[in-house]
Amino acid sequence: MxxxxxxxxxxxxxxxxxxxxxxxxxxxxxxxxxxxxxxxxxxxxxxxxxxxxxxxxxxxxxxxxxxxxxxxxxxxxxxxxxxxxxxxxxxxxxxxxxxxxxxxxxxxxxxxxxxxxxxxxxxxxYPYRAQEQTLALRRLLDEGAIGRLQTIIACFGVKFSDPANIRLDPQRGGGALLDAGSYATNMVRMVAGEKPTRVNAIARWSETKVDLTVIANLEFPGGLLGQIACSFNTAYHRHALIAGTDGILETTFLNSPPEAGPPEIHLRRGVPSSTPRETIAFAGGSGFLAEAENYARAVALGREHWNGSTEAESIDTVATLEAIARSIRSGNWESV
Ligand SMILES: NC(=O)c1ccc[n+]([C@@H]2O[C@H](COP(=O)([O-])OP(=O)(O)OC[C@H]3O[C@@H](n4cnc5c(N)ncnc54)[C@H](OP(=O)(O)O)[C@@H]3O)[C@@H](O)[C@H]2O)c1
CATH class of the missing domain: 3.40.50.720 (NAD(P)-binding Rossmann-like Domain)
Incomplete structure (x- = not known):
């Protein structure tokens, strides 16, 4: 140490x-x-x-x-x-x-x-960012393991029904989009490496008048197309599928594996449907620990040690969430 x-x-x-x-x-x-x-x-x-x-x-x-x-x-x-x-x-x-x-x-x-x-x-x-599962995914993308990225779909769903939960209170920033949706959006923004230009979205609503389920499409200047889905009314699921010209990558972008299954990445390096699916397994552990220790290193040794959401990623994530919320209300494409 x-x-x-x-x-x-x-x-x-x-x-x-x-x-x-x-x-x-x-x-x-x-x-x-x-x-x-x-x-x-x-x-x-x-x-x-x-x-x-x-x-x-x-x-x-x-x-x-x-x-x-x-x-x-x-x-x-x-x-x-x-x-x-x-x-x-x-x-x-x-x-x-x-x-x-x-x-x-x-x-x-x-x-x-x-x-x-x-x-x-x-x-x-975002504890998932400090997990080896996510760091390895980023290395594979940087190495071009699946070619040029074409689509990314990230989803995160959980069930919250207690009306006393701050997540169901519109006055305290409730709603699936700001909560689970921020994870999916941050994941898509991390992979894209840039801010989307425009988004469109649809939602279903809770009795307390927060968005309960949201699906949004995101268009990126480099050509990548993204989609996020988030919900407070589904069984737990958390998954991202990234498709490139030469292969595909799948991850569960977990916070503290093995909270919801083993921390694995699935990789197919090749185009035909017969391409074998490699499973890359990681040890996992508390995301809070990994994140806080990485944060402490960044404070002590320099911000370049931070492997979490960067300032630009955090700003773009919130700007994207805002544009998605606008699109839900307007029914139109909204620029980010
Ligand atoms: N990274 C993750 O995986 C993850 C997971 C869960 C939540 N979160 C985030 O963490 C935050 C808190 O979520 P939580 O579920 O832990 O919330 P929570 O249990 O409801 O706690 C929120 C705390 O905020 C304080 N507070 C101050 N003003 C308040 C007000 N007007 N109403 C209610 N609470 C007030 C309260 O502390 P005192 O009464 O002691 O002052 C309360 O204990 C949210 O931003 C959420 O998105 C992140």
């Missing part, structure tokens, strides 16, 4: 996902979660004691004022990301923010500008 001082993290909010993050990074010697904050001190204290975090703060501001915190993990409802990320970077903290980084491109640009002005590192959390 490199000689890097552990990055001291504080967590804003006693969120469900924060439990997985804190438990996931616990074995790390590069990352220490040293404090959690909740809007309610009792809740923060209880959360900290359950997860063996040394300090609890009764407000988010108090955590940002804590001088012994280097970086902040933001797992708040989507509509609060921009406000608290900007406050955190202005307090001089590096920030790892849950996906989607924000609910609009304008917010996202303001967040990255604030991080730049304050000389800190802001990144969006």
């Amino acid at each position: 490199e000689n890097i001082k552990p990055l001291r993290f504080g967590v804003l909010g006693a969120a469900k996902i924060a439990r997985s993050f804190i438990a996931g990074v616990a074995p790390s010697s590069l990352v220490d979660v040293v404090a959690v904050a909740s809007r309610d001190l009792k809740k923060a204290t209880q959360f900290a004691s359950e997860l063996e975090v040394p300090r609890a703060h009764g407000s988010y501001e108090a955590l940002l004022d804590d001088p012994d915190i280097d970086a902040v993990y933001v797992p708040l409802p989507n509509t609060l990301h921009a406000e608290w990320v900007i406050k955190a970077v202005e307090a001089g903290k590096h920030v790892l923010c849950e996906k989607p980084i924000a609910v609009s491109k304008a917010e996202t640009l303001a967040m990255f500008d604030a991080a730049r002005r304050n000389g800190v590192f802001l990144a969006e959390a």
Whole structure:
């Protein structure tokens, strides 16, 4: 292990996902979660004691004022990301923010500008990006293993029906598109290596008036055609199929394999239907751990070590999600 001082993290909010993050990074010697904050001190204290975090703060501001915190993990409802990320970077903290980084491109640009002005590192959390499954997929694409890319289809579906879940609340940035759809869109943007020019989309709606299921088509300037599907009303599935002129690649782009099957990539190098299908298997493990350690390295050694969503990818992902939302309402192609 490199000689890097552990990055001291504080967590804003006693969120469900924060439990997985804190438990996931616990074995790390590069990352220490040293404090959690909740809007309610009792809740923060209880959360900290359950997860063996040394300090609890009764407000988010108090955590940002804590001088012994280097970086902040933001797992708040989507509509609060921009406000608290900007406050955190202005307090001089590096920030790892849950996906989607924000609910609009304008917010996202303001967040990255604030991080730049304050000389800190802001990144969006997509644990699948730190997994060997995804890193190997990127290497195969870079080597031209399947020729020139023609189509990519990425889908992510889960079931959420509890109306108390923030995901079903339109006031807190709910809806399948911003949640599961951000994963599929980030995956497509990563593979494309560029921003789509235009999108069209259709949706089905929940009783709480958030998008429950969405399908969108994406057109890229280089010729690639993409499609994303996301839903809060299906059995769990997560899959991407990339087809090139000389072969195909399939991945499950998992966060923390083997959460939903083994972390494998399937590759066919060849055009005929008789081309054998190679299976490439990986060890997998906590995506939170892999992501947080990679983030700590990027803070300590330089941003070029970051293997997650880049600033451009995060901005383009949100801009694409916004254009998809516009297309759902207008019924037309919308430019990104
Ligand atoms: N990377 C992934 O795979 C993944 C998975 C799940 C979720 N996420 C993302 O993580 C974020 C949180 O999701 P979650 O399911 O963990 O949420 P959650 O359990 O509902 O937690 C959100 C936290 O935000 C705080 N909060 C502040 N203002 C709030 C308000 N007005 N309403 C509700 N909560 C408020 C609360 O903490 P206090 O009450 O303690 O202040 C709450 O515990 C979302 O952005 C989501 O997209 C990512």
